[in-house]
Amino acid sequence: MIIVKELRKSFKGQEVLNGVNLSVGDGEKLMLMGRNGAGKTTLIRCILGEYMPSSGSVSIDGVSPWQDRVSALKSVSFVPQLPPPLKFTIGELIDYSAGISGFDKKTVAENCRRLELDIEPHMGKAFHKLSGGMKQKVLISVAFARGTKTIIFDEPTANLDIKGRGTFRALLDEAGGGRTFIFISHRLEEFSGLASRAVELDMGRVVKDEEI
Template sequence: MIQFTDVAKTFRKARVLDGISLDIGLGERIALIGSNGAGKTTLIRCLLGEYTHDGTVAIAGLDPRTNRTAVLGNIGFVPQLPPPLKMPVGQLIDFSAALCGTDPKRIHDLAGRLGLDVDAILSRQFVRLSGGMKQKLLIAIALGREAKVLVMDEPAANLDPEARKIFFDLLAERLDDATMIISSHRLDEVSALVNRVIEMDMGKIVLDDKVADAVSLTATLACRIVLGRFEPAFAKALAGWNFTSQDDNRIWHGEIAGPDRLRFLGIVSRYTALVSDLSLAEA
């Protein structure tokens, strides 16, 4: 469905993406995690065809930069920072709906579910809305189209708690018909939605773990971690999960409850520079 092959991007001699190769299959739901500056947004912008880069990117076999109309017509995108559009809200909704053949009412309804009264702001310029209102509208536009790929860059950043819950409920309704890439600092928020976790650091992929949908909430997962070097803080964190060590604290073994698997991976992700191998298997 989506292929990145040896993708690299440099800004002013700074290597932001460093040889990313990645295959994302139809129906996969990716949590793209990593600290600020890790390269997540740049990777997404390359996927959308917004940046030139070394290597290749393809969505359903098409280059998103040379086939932007065809590719973007099948993508629902929520950016991290709303664009400074001066277009009135009503015009923006109609324009967006026309691009993908969606009934504008669908966008109105989704915005309403998120708590945004669209009818009250139809004549207001998008740029003059509050951060939360902009985010709700962009989410409604992205989910309002019948897109096969949903790409969301920190989509819940400006949402109030109630809207955040509703937003993730809306995403859950699309689990069976969309491939998702959700960039987030909070792995716990998306843990119930995703079946694969990819962490980036300094322009590289440092963790790529598939979490099988078949793993039940009552399952126990056997975990084995091999460290490239010992770090007392990481050893303390693993001991807190009742892990035991061998081979001079280089190899660690333990068991993780199914519902805790992504929370555990979130903790391990803080120490990815130390980890040379990690495996999870149903016990």
């Protein structure tokens, strides 16, 4: 379970999160919405322990991501909105992730294949040299291969082609079950039939939290 309490975050005096309260139970499928600049990515980066909040708390199954990031994130995967400019090759990235998470590397190639990306010819290429959609497909494939209890997706389909979007939805439906998914998205219809709750952020606070 993820519990966010009275979370505040400012960047050089600009208050982006202004007392966010949110609990996400195990197995929930939640959409996080809100206009550009509302603070969605900032909230997720605080949950992941990447940003230190000005005040408030986050706990993931009782563990604070700032106090013990490794344990807090063991059960959490994240697909970012803007993929990091990694200099690793694809092969190194997959080896590294498989090493720390203990999954079968073939699962990543299989997930990529289903997303219509034949990753084999690109294994020696630096991650940052892939196209935007290819990066997103690799990160989605690694997240599903890890098989963690929770996956957080920050606008996961923004760069995907139409077929890729369809397969992504199929992968989500297959993996769904008891897993917790948080999707940041601007389109309610994108996760219809899967997401059961929509939360909207505005002016740094939760302004809507409803069943869908």
